[in-house]
Amino acid sequence: MKQPLSRDTSLEVTNLEELAPMADYSLMDSLNRDPDATPDGVDHRPRQVFSGHYVPVRPTPIETPEYVAHSESLFRELGFADSLGQSDDFIRMFSGDLSLVPEPMSKVGWACGYALSIYGTEYTQQCPFQTGNGYGDGRAISVLEAVLNGQRWEMQLKGGGQTPYCRGADGRAVLRSSVREFLAQEHMHALGVPTSRSLSLYVSKTERVRRPWYSEGSHSLDPDQLISEPVAISTRAAPSFIRVGQLELFGRRARKQEHPRALEELEQLVLHLIDREYNGVIDQSLDTPTKIVMLARAFRSRLASLVANWIRVGYCQGNFNSDNCAAGGFTLDYGPFGFCEVFEPFYQPWTGGGQHFSFLNQPAAAERNFKSFCSALRPLLGAHEDELAQLDEIHSGFPEVMQAEMERMWAAKLGLEVFDSELFRELMMLMTQTPVDYSVFFRELSSIPDDIRSIEKSFYRPMNEAGGAESEGLLKRWSEWLAKWRSQIGIDGAGNGSRLREELSRNMKLVNPKYTMREWFVVTAYQQAAEGDYRPLRALQDVLTQPYAEQSNSVESHYYRLKPLELFDLGGLSHYSCSS
Ligand SMILES: Nc1ncnc2c1ncn2[C@@H]1O[C@H](COP(=O)(O)OP(=O)(O)OP(=O)(O)O)[C@@H](O)[C@H]1O
Ligand SMILES: [Mg+2]
Numbered sequence: 039m040k041q042p043l044s045r046d047t048s049l050e051v052t053n054l055e056e057l058a059p060m061a062d063y064s065l066m067d068s069l070n071r072d073p074d075a076t077p078d079g080v081d082h083r084p085r086q087v088f089s090g091h092y093v094p095v096r097p098t099p100i101e102t103p104e105y106v107a108h109s110e111s112l113f114r115e116l117g118f119a120d121s122l123g124q125s126d127d128f129i130r131m132f133s134g135d136l137s138l139v140p141e142p143m144s145k146v147g148w149a150c151g152y153a154l155s156i157y158g159t160e161y162t163q164q165c166p167f168q169t170g171n172g173y174g175d176g177r178a179i180s181v182l183e184a185v186l187n188g189q190r191w192e193m194q195l196k197g198g199g200q201t202p203y204c205r206g207a208d209g210r211a212v213l214r215s216s217v218r219e220f221l222a223q224e225h226m227h228a229l230g231v232p233t234s235r236s237l238s239l240y241v242s243k244t245e246r247v248r249r250p251w252y253s254e255g256s257h258s259l260d261p262d263q264l265i266s267e268p269v270a271i272s273t274r275a276a277p278s279f280i281r282v283g284q285l286e287l288f289g290r291r292a293r294k295q296e297h298p299r300a301l302e303e304l305e306q307l308v309l310h311l312i313d314r315e316y317n318g319v320i321d322q323s324l325d326t327p328t329k330i331v332m333l334a335r336a337f338r339s340r341l342a343s344l345v346a347n348w349i350r351v352g353y354c355q356g357n358f359n360s361d362n363c364a365a366g367g368f369t370l371d372y373g374p375f376g377f378c379e380v381f382e383p384f385y386q387p388w389t390g391g392g393q394h395f396s397f398l399n400q401p402a403a404a405e406r407n408f409k410s411f412c413s414a415l416r417p418l419l420g421a422h423e424d425e426l427a428q429l430d431e432i433h434s435g436f437p438e439v440m441q442a443e444m445e446r447m448w449a450a451k452l453g454l455e456v457f458d459s460e461l462f463r464e465l466m467m468l469m470t471q472t473p474v475d476y477s478v479f480f481r482e483l484s485s486i487p488d489d490i491r492s493i494e495k496s497f498y499r500p501m502n503e504a505g506g507a508e509s510e511g512l513l514k515r516w517s518e519w520l521a522k523w524r525s526q527i528g529i530d531g532a533g534n535g536s537r538l539r540e541e542l543s544r545n546m547k548l549v550n551p552k553y554t555m556r557e558w559f560v561v562t563a564y565q566q567a568a569e570g571d572y573r574p575l576r577a578l579q580d581v582l583t584q585p586y587a588e589q590s591n592s593v594e595s596h597y598y599r600l601k602p603l604e605l606f607d608l609g610g611l612s613h614y615s616c617s618s
Pocket of ligand 1: 173207
């Protein structure tokens, strides 16, 4: 059971009037507004934005909003009373209506432009004007910057209506995708993986949009029908929402000298990034070239560690373009993501994602994004030969840093002090030859079994029944592998109850989660939520926010299970072609 944390409730924010004095839009001071924009933010038509870092946008509120969920733990961190999420003024603001927010809160939000590279290749075609000037936050609108409990946060609505970057789309997010992102962010945080956070989720009781989706039981790769879904607004929170793609937009403009202030705007953005995300890591008093070299090194280690963490918990981002890669080194944009159930090295839930963004190829995809990041910084180093050489070296060192992170991560998953490549290679071979559930396998291993019986719980195909010689051979190899592993971790001969064994098991269970976000639970949660029943969603939220805990027997029997075989290959459940 979760322990209620003791807290000083007298300091809690209980309404917007109390929150307002903490608002601090320093972004507006350090960055430039699009000079063509009207300050009132009512310009929602798709158009080109040629310069400036942000466009003022007034969100379009969803009709008749209803409270669905908030993150108790983020509220606690921010010093918000738990009841705040259900108060009228808070609901109004975070369902998109800024018209009544108290001073000095801004009645206008902002959206940002960004560029796109897919696996390291620059694209401009996704922009309706073929110039790259019409691409950016099409439905994400930041509405608040504030210093809360000593930390600076930016709050961003997703699904808050059209922005100049909407490319003709409706600017909305449906309840389905909003529930997914809302749950995933807090789950990842609880898993210890850096991520944007979930603040709140509100659904409209009357406004719906049509989206392509799968019919019940469909095995089709692409959606086979249009369905009407309730719209929702989820709010996410992070120190900033600067993406690698955003640096790229300004890097490309500077490289091509698209306008006289292009280089200056790139520098402003990079300094803003350092201030928001690398404060305390990079000394503000240093000169810009030195800062840039330090930034590249710091981002490299964060990115490598992030991706190793993804793999540790079985997470596949699915669409790891540069515009879905946060420059602060945390997970951003939970679109066509998924958690690996049956282990497959090239697991990829997004049908449009290809192998390059698949599960174990994420380190390579991260390297491509890192390349885009470094190219964006280059114009700022101009003739600084020394720093340019350092930047190149930092870039070319990415695979080595990534590999070291991966080895550390695999060693930790296996309870080893030092990575053992042979033991690991054999395990990978067995895990690809035996359909095995990734998280159940590592969790069962964390109990340090004496034989393979408990590990067999993670097998999708019983090994002994009618499997013949092949199955017998595999079982034998599993047993041999287990014996070898046991001797490597040094507990051979130590019985249950030995201190060493218990400590090792405890540590492994802090690295190998018991509960991960299996899509079939999420489907029930969002389907019921669309009917107005939020209980399955909240129950799942409770389970997923304590993923390493054993939890109750009933939670275990319900949620600690292999994916039922009849759910394999179902559209919307095992794979999806879009996520919005
Ligand atoms: N319904 C929509 N209306 C307007 N723009 C949209 C819509 N759906 C997606 N976009 C835009 O299309 C681009 C690609 O979408 P993608 O799925 O990567 O992002 P997203 O899930 O909307 O948002 P984010 O990256 O902010 O989490 C983004 O720039 C996004 O803002
Ligand atoms: Mg995106």
